[in-house]
Amino acid sequence: MSDIIIKTPEQIEGIRKSSQLAGQSLVMIEEFVKPGVSTEFLNARIEEFVRGHGAVPATIGYNGYPKATCISLNDVVCHGIPSDSQILKEGDILNIDVTTILNGYYGDTSKMYSVGEISEHASRLIKAAKHSLDLGIQQVKPGNYVGNIGFVIGRYAKAQKYSVVYEFCGHGVGLEFHEAPQVDHIARKNTGDIMQPGMTFTIEPMINEGRASTKVDREDGWTARTKDGKLSAQFEHTILVTDDGYEVLSDVSGDYR
Ligand code: MF3
Ligand code: CO
Numbered sequence: 541m542s543d544i545i546i547k548t549p550e551q552i553e554g555i556r557k558s559s560q561l562a563g564q565s566l567v568m569i570e571e572f573v574k575p576g577v578s579t580e581f582l583n584a585r586i587e588e589f590v591r592g593h594g595a596v597p598a599t600i601g602y603n604g605y606p607k608a609t610c611i612s613l614n615d616v617v618c619h620g621i622p623s624d625s626q627i628l629k630e631g632d633i634l635n636i637d638v639t640t641i642l643n644g645y646y647g648d649t650s651k652m653y654s655v656g657e658i659s660e661h662a663s664r665l666i667k668a669a670k671h672s673l674d675l676g677i678q679q680v681k682p683g684n685y686v687g688n689i690g691f692v693i694g695r696y697a698k699a700q701k702y703s704v705v706y707e708f709c710g711h712g713v714g715l716e717f718h719e720a721p722q723v724d725h726i727a728r729k730n731t732g733d734i735m736q737p738g739m740t741f742t743i744e745p746m747i748n749e750g751r752a753s754t755k756v757d758r759e760d761g762w763t764a765r766t767k768d769g770k771l772s773a774q775f776e777h778t779i780l781v782t783d784d785g786y787e788v789l790s791d792v793s794g795d796y797r
């Protein structure tokens with residue numbers, strides 16, 4: 541608890557600007573997501589965009605991670621490494637995750653994309669992952685427990701017959717990439733840290749069609765896949781706890797205002 545940083549108004553403005561840039565990069569890339577395009581092509585467009593706006597991609601060199609984005613296709617839960625040899629095809633679903641460092645401040649956001657026409661079951665999973673994030677966001681207000689984010693997400697996912705990944709979590713963000721608190725996406729009611737105005741953290745639930753368990757690729761040491769090979773979907777925002785609720789710092793759509 542004591543290691544959770546309460547940000548100053550100046551820091552919040554810096555984190556807001558960085559988060560907005562990360563969010564804008566996810567809008568910019570939309571038109572490039574189509575069959576025949578490589579995940580490295582998408583990565584390169586985002587890297588150019590981020591650097592062109594005076595920011596640095598936070599993932600490059602982070603624990604040795606090589607790229608400006610994580611791009612996670614189909615059964616990949618998170619931390620997919622963009623590659624020239626990975627070519628999008630009709631029916632694929634993918635998450636693109638961007639973390640920017642702008643003037644020293646971190647913003648972290650991700651969303652799902654579909655390639656051409658996707659199956660009914662893939663579409664239903666994507667909608668549930670977005671709704672899971674939104675339910676989590678609605679729990680953000682001073683005095684509430686961080687665990688209640690995971691409580692409502694877990695309850696909803698279970699009702700939808702989906703599972704929630706427990707091996708990767710949301711996190712404090714802003715002055716560093718990964719700060720306290722840890723934000724579990726499946727948790728017991730009224731557990732964990734208490735939210736206070738000025739905290740900034742991500743909520744980024746990974747929702748699986750099948751079982752929750754994941755395995756990390758032995759070759760690259762990063763790519764996390766569902767053990768059962770079924771689909772996974774994720775959306776992420778950077779959130780500020782305000783005096784009476786929340787502000788979605790990485791939202792550029794106006795959906796949360
Ligand atoms: N952006 C991811 C998150 O939401 C973290 C990626 S770390 C990396 O926390 F090293 F895999 F890039
Ligand atoms: Co994150």
Ligand code: CO
Binds near residue numbers: 638648650776
């Ligand atoms: Co992220």
